Amino acid sequence: MPDLPQDSIFTLNRESDIDQFLHSNHKWVNSMNSAHPVLFDQYNGKGxxxxxxxxxxxxxxxxxxxxxxxxxxxxxxxxxxxxxxxxxxxxxxxxxxxxxxxxxxxxxxxxxxxxxxxxxxxxxxxxxxxxxxxxxxxxxxxxxxxxxxxxxxxxxxxxxxxxxxxxxxxxxxxxxxxxxxxxxxxxxxxxxxxxxxxxxxxxxxxxxxxxxxxxx
Ligand SMILES: [Zn+2]
The missing domain is CATH 3.40.1050.10 (Carbonic anhydrase)
Structure with a gap:
């Protein structure tokens, strides 16, 4: 195992449950919508x-x-x-x-x-x-x-x-x-x-x- 810092900057880990994955997904969607409001609706949603x-x-x-x-x-x-x-x-x-x-x-x-x-x-x-x-x-x-x-x-x-x-x-x-x-x-x-x-x-x-x- 690599020697990484104790206070992790990462979002999830081996102990994270699936609700935490879904919560993290929601946070990511919110950040994407803030930065690029048209991305999902007008681009990715159309192909x-x-x-x-x-x-x-x-x-x-x-x-x-x-x-x-x-x-x-x-x-x-x-x-x-x-x-x-x-x-x-x-x-x-x-x-x-x-x-x-x-x-x-x-x-x-x-x-x-x-x-x-x-x-x-x-x-x-x-x-x-x-x-x-x-x-x-x-x-x-x-x-x-x-x-x-x-x-x-x-x-x-x-x-x-x-x-x-x-x-x-x-x-x-x-x-x-x-x-x-x-x-x-x-x-x-x-x-x-x-x-x-x-x-x-x-x-x-x-x-x-x-x-x-x-x-x-
Ligand atoms: Zn490789």
Missing amino acids: QDPHTLLISCSDSRYNENCFGVLPGEIFTLKTVANICHADDLSLLATIEFAVLQLKVSKIIILGHTDCGGIKTCLTNKRKDLPSQNCGHLFKYLTELDTLVNDVNKKNENNFVDLPIEEKSKILSIKNVENQFNNINTIDTVKEGISNSTLQVFGMLYNVNTGLIEKCV
Whole structure:
């Protein structure tokens, strides 16, 4: 468990009951209505017209809000370690929905620093997952484990001697590049790029600062 401050700034916790979730929802609706009185009634209530598909990690520390957008702007798929297997039915369906039905003009693959999936492979803890009843996660992280082994083996710029946070960030960027390449093999994406209706970007969110940098 991370060492977080005792007096939490967070809204809910593991002990919160469902009434507290609903109460929190009401407070959020009130704040949204104060800031954007027309959002629900005149925009979200009439349908969605998102401009972008965001594919990010399932990590709780970031989502589409890091671009400062409102509900209705970004269509989102979150996967562990933002892995995009080109044969993943959920990914393919999401891309078809976003690109062909909703006509988004951009796909952004947004990885992040301090990624748990990457760190699990980097610290050689992936091998312990099957004994922790996490066999699916073990299998799912195979691609990242291969990436970690490759980067260690190549040892460019003395990678093996770097502090773990630096290693982790380098691997997060390489993972974004790999997922960017995976996405670009999908027919729907290739067609969108070739007819100039779609652009694909790979980016990294920094959990320490909230800032985003472009990778590819
Ligand atoms: Zn992650």
